[in-house]
Amino acid sequence: HSWFYRKTEPFFRGMENGYQKALTQFMKVRWLSFVLIGGCIAIIVLIGRNLQSELAPMEDRSQFRLQLSAPEGTSFDAMDKYVDRLSNFMLDSVPEKITVLSVTSPGFSGSGNANTGFVRVTLVDANERERSQEEIVNMVNRNLPKYNEGRAFAIQEQTISVNRRGGQPVSFVIQNNNFTKLTEILPKFLEEANKSTVLQQVDIDLKFNKPELRVQIDRLKASELGVSVGDISETLQLAYSNRRLGYFTKDGKQYQVMGQVARSNRDDPDDLKVLFVRNNRGEMISMDNLVSVEESNTPPTIYHFNRYKSATVSANVVPGKTIGDGIKEMQGIADKLLDETFATSLSGSSRDFAESSSNTSFALLLALGLIFLILAAQFESFIDPLIIMITVPLAFAGGVLSLGIFGHTWNIFSQIGMIMLIGLVTKNGILIVEFANQNRMAGMKKTEAAIFSATQRLRPILMTSLAMSLGALPLALSLGAAATSRIPLGVVIVGGILFSLILTLFVLPAMYT
Structure with missing residues (x-):
């Protein structure tokens, strides 16, 4: 044997002997294995329920953007000045900026609307600045209320976005x-959302901010004066619709x-009343005698979601x-x-x-089921796979406990780590159970x-x-x-394997007997 073997073998021999003595003592109180399994399930439920959840941790991508909007009817010049002020800010x-790109009226609200814009800021790499992207965005958001010509909020791009959607992370659809x-319900909903200690920068897409003139025709009076409703509507159309009447060719x-x-x-709503319309007797009748005008506000667009009228509250x-x-x-x-007449859904990053x-x-669930079926086929038994699968809740408890201790969230990467743990930790159970079955066939009693088997398989399990x-x-x-996205994956794997390793070496032999 080599020099390294001679130096390390006494340590490993002592470790095996110590483990064998400890396991022999544990077998005398093996009912404690049920307590340990129950404790692990309690850890999964209690800590897992309180873990914060998200799609993926926010990566520092060295860029963010300001989303800007102004009241409906804002001119392009006014919006451009607002965008310039925020660009200068x-x-x-x-x-830490590298570039600041601003665009006025990019068409977020449909063609022809000049009341939107955005400012995109690119930062130097994270290792070249003292502040993180999140700290910079929080500073910007704290200062945006000073620019009250419109509404502005800073947005970090989500780490994972299926359809590259923009907008705020929380999008809740009311239908x-x-x-x-x-x-009627939207003002109350917005009031409650603005009071929340969880949400900020609450906004809604269904805004009643588009000026509108409602023209009511006095049909009785129009009939008495010999004016038809069609004549009135055609006169209004000719006066205000900017309708194409024809073409002419020059040069x-x-x-x-x-x-x-x-x-x-x-320019003035009262200008409508000074129009004239010809009656059936050829006389010119003032529009003021035929219609009443009421000013109101209406939403620029009525939104639908899954064929229902809807409003999306974003925050x-x-x-x-x-x-x-x-x-x-x-x-x-x-x-x-x-109430029960409403339906709700999610959109954007929330969906x-x-x-x-x-x-x-x-x-x-699919991974658990497939591994159980494969083990059942391998061992030609449904009992042995159940014993081996006891390692799974032990590993899950270690993964969840690690996330809670280190302050990480339940996200797609930590979930992938949990799925990986199923395969990684059942390996320990297979090593012990398969060797124990062989020894029983050779004449050993179940406990012996x-x-x-656990003692002989200690080294490969540790390795x-x-x-x-x-x-x-x-x-x-x-x-x-x-690296930010990968941290929960690594924490779950390391924590789950080490936590389950210690418990598996005692719980699994006890459950085997």
Whole structure:
């Protein structure tokens, strides 16, 4: 044997003897294995229920953007000045910037609307600045209320976005085909959302901010004066619709002929009343005698979601909270205010989060089922796979406990880590159970076979478990680019393997007997 073997073998021999003595004593109180399994299940339920959830941890991508909007009817020039003010604020207050790009009226609200814009800020790499991207965004959001010509909020791009959607992370859709009920409940919903300690920068897409003139025709009076409703509507159309009346050609070029009154005669709502319409006797009748005009506000667009009239309430979450907390808060407000005629749904990043959660839960159950069936076929028994699968809740408890201790969230990467744990930790059970079955066939009693097999398999179990843990350690230590997303994956793997390793060496032989 080599020098290294001679130096290390006494240590491993002593470790095996110590483990064998401890396992022999544990077998005398093996009912404690049920207590340990119950404790692990309690850890999974209690700590897992209190873990914050999100689609993926927010990566520092060295960029963010300001989403801007102004009241409906804002001119392009006014909006451009607002965008320039915020661009200058970014240039002055964010020394870590590389570029600041601003765009006025990019068409977010449909063509022809000039009341939107955005400012995109690119930062130097994370290792070249003292402040993180999140700290810079929080500073910007604290200062945005000073720029009150419109509404602005800073947005970090989600780490994972299925359809590259923009907007805020929490998007909660309220649906009701009764438009009156929908519009009545929205102010109350927004009031509750603005009071929330979880949500910030609450906004809604259904805004009643588009000026509108409602023209009511006095049909009885019009009939008495010999004016038809069609004549009145056609006169209004000719005066204000800018309708194309025809074409004319000059110098080989064709031009449209558009018809409407001059701007000086259509800037004031009262200008409508000085129009005249000809009656059936050829007389000119003032429009003031035929119609009444009422000013009101209306939404620029009536939104639909799954064929229902809808309004989407969007919000950001305060620092320290996640998208899962935001969705729970929105759902709590909905349960409090909405009756059974309303339906709710999610959109944007919130929908991505909900769909990924359900998909990974299905993948977790599928992995458990497939491994059980494969083990049942391998051992030609349903009992041995059940004993081996006892290692799974032990590993899950270690993974959940590690997430809670180190302050990480329940996200798609930690869920992938849990799925990986199923395969990684059942290996320990296979090593012990298979060897114990062979020893029983050789004539050993069940308890003797369990203790002997666990002792003989101690070294390969330690070797493989430590190798996997050390292999995942760089993930948990946040080494390399885009490490933030991978930290929960590494923490779950390392914590789950080490926690289950200690318990498996005692619980599994006890459960085998």
